[in-house]
Amino acid sequence: MLAHQNAHPExxxxxxxxxxxxxxxxPLLARLKADGVVALGVGSADIDLxxxxxxxxxxxxxxxxxxxVFLSALTPDKGxxxxxxxxxxxxxxxxxxxxxxxxxxxxxYMSSDAVYPFGNGTVDETTPADPLDLYGVMHKxxxxxxxxxxxxxxxxxxRCTLVCAADDTHNSYGPNRFRRQAARDGKITLGGxxxxxxxxxxxxxxxxxxxxxLVHRSAGLLNAVSGRSHSFAxxxxxxxxxxxxxxxxxxxxxxxxxxxxxxxxxxxxxxFPNFHFQSLEAVVAEVHRRGEGRSDG
Amino acid sequence: MxxxxxxxxxxxxxxxxxxxxxxxxxxxxxxFDPDATRIGALNAGELxxxxxxxxxxxxxxxxxxxxxxxxxxxxxxxxxxxAPDVPTDDKGTSDLGPIRGLIDRVGEAMAPAAILVILSQxxxxxxxxxxxxxxxxxxxVETLIFGRAIERAxxxxxxxxxxxxxxxxxxxxxxxxxxxxxxxILPMRYESAELCKISINxxxxxxxxxANTIAELCENIGADYGEIVPALRLDRRIGAYAYISPGMGIxxxxxxxxxxxxxxxxDALGTSTGVVRAWQHNSxxxxxxxxxxxxxxxxxxxxxxxxxxxxxxxxxNTDSVKNSPAVALIEAxxxxxxxxxxxxxxxxxxxxxxxxxxxxxxxxxAGADVVLIMTPWPEFRTIxxxxxxxxxxxxxxxxxxxxxxxxxxxxxxxxxxxxGVS
Numbered sequence: 001m002l003a004h005q006n007a008h009p010e011x012x013x014x015x016x017x018x019x020x021x022x023x024x025x026x027p028l029l030a031r032l033k034a035d036g037v038v039a040l041g042v043g044s045a046d047i048d049l050x051x052x053x054x055x056x057x058x059x060x061x062x063x064x065x066x067x068x069v070f071l072s073a074l075t076p077d078k079g080x081x082x083x084x085x086x087x088x089x090x091x092x093x094x095x096x097x098x099x100x101x102x103x104x105x106x107x108x109y110m111s112s113d114a115v116y117p118f119g120n121g122t123v124d125e126t127t128p129a130d131p132l133d134l135y136g137v138m139h140k141x142x143x144x145x146x147x148x149x150x151x152x153x154x155x156x157x158x159r160c161t162l163v164c165a166a167d168d169t170h171n172s173y174g175p176n177r178f179r180r181q182a183a184r185d186g187k188i189t190l191g192g193x194x195x196x197x198x199x200x201x202x203x204x205x206x207x208x209x210x211x212x213x214l215v216h217r218s219a220g221l222l223n224a225v226s227g228r229s230h231s232f233a234x235x236x237x238x239x240x241x242x243x244x245x246x247x248x249x250x251x252x253x254x255x256x257x258x259x260x261x262x263x264x265x266x267x268x269x270x271x272f273p274n275f276h277f278q279s280l281e282a283v284v285a286e287v288h289r290r291g292e293g294r295s296d297g
Numbered sequence: 298m299x300x301x302x303x304x305x306x307x308x309x310x311x312x313x314x315x316x317x318x319x320x321x322x323x324x325x326x327x328x329f330d331p332d333a334t335r336i337g338a339l340n341a342g343e344l345x346x347x348x349x350x351x352x353x354x355x356x357x358x359x360x361x362x363x364x365x366x367x368x369x370x371x372x373x374x375x376x377x378x379x380a381p382d383v384p385t386d387d388k389g390t391s392d393l394g395p396i397r398g399l400i401d402r403v404g405e406a407m408a409p410a411a412i413l414v415i416l417s418q419x420x421x422x423x424x425x426x427x428x429x430x431x432x433x434x435x436x437x438v439e440t441l442i443f444g445r446a447i448e449r450a451x452x453x454x455x456x457x458x459x460x461x462x463x464x465x466x467x468x469x470x471x472x473x474x475x476x477x478x479x480x481x482i483l484p485m486r487y488e489s490a491e492l493c494k495i496s497i498n499x500x501x502x503x504x505x506x507x508a509n510t511i512a513e514l515c516e517n518i519g520a521d522y523g524e525i526v527p528a529l530r531l532d533r534r535i536g537a538y539a540y541i542s543p544g545m546g547i548x549x550x551x552x553x554x555x556x557x558x559x560x561x562x563x564d565a566l567g568t569s570t571g572v573v574r575a576w577q578h579n580s581x582x583x584x585x586x587x588x589x590x591x592x593x594x595x596x597x598x599x600x601x602x603x604x605x606x607x608x609x610x611x612x613x614n615t616d617s618v619k620n621s622p623a624v625a626l627i628e629a630x631x632x633x634x635x636x637x638x639x640x641x642x643x644x645x646x647x648x649x650x651x652x653x654x655x656x657x658x659x660x661x662x663a664g665a666d667v668v669l670i671m672t673p674w675p676e677f678r679t680i681x682x683x684x685x686x687x688x689x690x691x692x693x694x695x696x697x698x699x700x701x702x703x704x705x706x707x708x709x710x711x712x713x714x715x716x717g718v719s
Contacts, residue, residue, distance in 0.1 A: 122582070124582070126578065227589075264582060264589075265589070265592075266582070266585040266588060266589060269585075269588055269589065269592050269596075269629060270629045273596065273629060273630060273631060273632050273633070274596075274632050276592070276596070276597040
């Protein structure tokens with residue numbers, strides 16, 4: 001579902017990363033720096049994308065031969081209400097206006113697998129987006145906003161699944177929260193029976209995927225997913241086992257309808273045959289290694 | 298009635314095999330094609346397609362077969378079949394321009410009382426829309442199977458004939474010809490017959506899709522679909538010949554064309570096509586089974602792997618590569634070295650820049666990390682597993698159709714992957 005505009009990898013003249021301080025922005029900037037790519041990180045302290053003058057400020061910053069990576073978003077932990085939705089849309093409006101005016105050479109929008117509904121079996125890039133909540137609606141709307149502002153052959157949309165990172169502050173349900181629980185309480189408590197399955201990806205791997213999209217100047221739609229789904233119970237046990245002594249895993253019972261999410265990663269294999277997401281086992285171990293000695297629980 | 302002389306216009310896969318089978322049934326056959334190169338090759342005894350039994354039958358009936366670029370010779374025919382392969386694009390949409398042109402040429406040349414029969418795949422409404430007398434215009438369903446074209450042409454289960462009025466008896470020349478094949482004849486209105494052709498293929502696709510869907514769950518639940526199939530075949534409601542072997546999606550072009558045609562009509566007329574689109578999606582998904590398995594088993598941990606691919610044709614006993622899973626696989630492996638072997642299809646540089654041809658299956662496996670058996674050519678069943686294991690550098694065998702003995706492969710220390718088996 002991605003088409004590479006560069007037949008051979010080629011470093012962009014400059015990469016501007018919007019959302020530089022976020023869970024994906026930091027590893028992306030580090031990865032680009034390691035690769036010798038000129039990159040400019042822009043965080044909310046530099047330009048408040050919700051502000052009325054955000055588009056003007058961004059236009060003054062951007063150049064036509066820039067590649068722009070739009071990562072900024074208010075995640076569900078900041079709010080799941082209409083007000084948060086509108087803030088996120090205002091950010092997209094500012095970015096779309098700026099990249100459209102400057103006619104940036106390449107734009108990557110980081111969307112989310114929250115645009116997909118549950119219950120459709122295996123999800124791929126042809127699965128219709130039918131979001132269940134305002135966060136998913138926000139990402140789908142922002143995708144369309146970016147599509148209206150950027151030529152199709154200059155826009156890549158990546159729909160990312162649950163991100164695992166050592167310094168993730170979102171505390172969403174999954175390995176990051178489990179690790180904090182284990183560090184703080186010596187035990188991990190799951191809702192229901194932990195049967196629900198989800199895909200998890202490592203932030204560093206997503207950063208590498210974005211780098212590949214940049215150097216190939218890829219356009220189109222791709223799910224940033226590993227293709228391997230694990231139940232929350234499996235995830236909790238993996239996380240628990242990284243502690244000495246192992247953390248206890250318990251279940252609260254009850255819970256609502258059990259949902260699952262599995263992805264077909266054929267399009268990823270076709271786009272980048274040499275790229276693979278690390279296994280969840282490796283990711284959990286690496287996150288634990290990086291997190292050791294840090295008290296963030 | 299004396300034996301009618303039969304004409305065939307369009308000497309591609311369908312026309313040629315049908316003409317040769319007609320000669321085998323005892324008819325004199327005049328074969329017309331405007332392509333001088335194609336007719337020249339046929340007159341020299343060179344066959345443009347690979348089909349079992351075709352070369353022997355062609356040689357045996359050569360005296361009854363006239364190949365010509367002169368449409369005027371069709372004037373001697375009592376029944377003329379227009380049978381070119383109708384080309385399709387990547388979305389399965391037919392290009393009907395060439396067959397319309399051929400029908401016009403035949404119509405101008407044929408005797409006024411001769412019968413014209415459209416044998417190619419055309420959409421509902423096509424035959425009635427032709428500018429020609431309804432009394433001499435017919436449509437007949439073809440059910441060619443690549444790799445079994447002669448068998449199908451010689452021994453059809455039935456003839457399905459589209460007519461202006463199915464209550465009117467078939468003309469004697471056509472009835473005499475069809476009777477020679479000793480099978481039921483089902484006259485019906487043009488549109489019914491044209492849709493009947495599509496209907497047959499849709500039922501086949503439904504069966505294949507069902508098989509593939511079950512097979513995938515088998516791969517993940519500890520079951521072996523191969524153990525389930527015999528039970529299905531013994532069920533009278535399913536049957537011994539049902540299309541329920543797992544595969545890697547539909548390919549070859551004809552089934553895809555019929556699904557696309559059905560969807561186009563459904564969209565235009567407002568009928569439900571959701572299930573057809575689900576079949577199409579599942580087909581695309583299963584086509585990449587081997588690619589996904591390869592990534593999981595080899596590519597996610599191998600550095601600079603060498604990959605052996607046995608089989609390039611979309612199925613056995615044919616040289617067609619239309620929508621071939623093997624070709625789709627190769628095109629998705631650009632960074633890697635590939636060694637390929639196929640009994641009839643030569644590897645093409647346009648598929649992959651580092652694709653090399655091998656002389657035989659064992660040579661293709663030399664130094665490879667993995668071998669994928671992508672076409673179920675019968676000769677692959679005779680591959681010596683010990684030699685294969687020695688030739689490979691790695692241990693992974695991806696054999697979707699089960700051409701090798703699974704137990705023998707495992708005993709030889711190979712990691713073995715097959716469709717429908719956990």
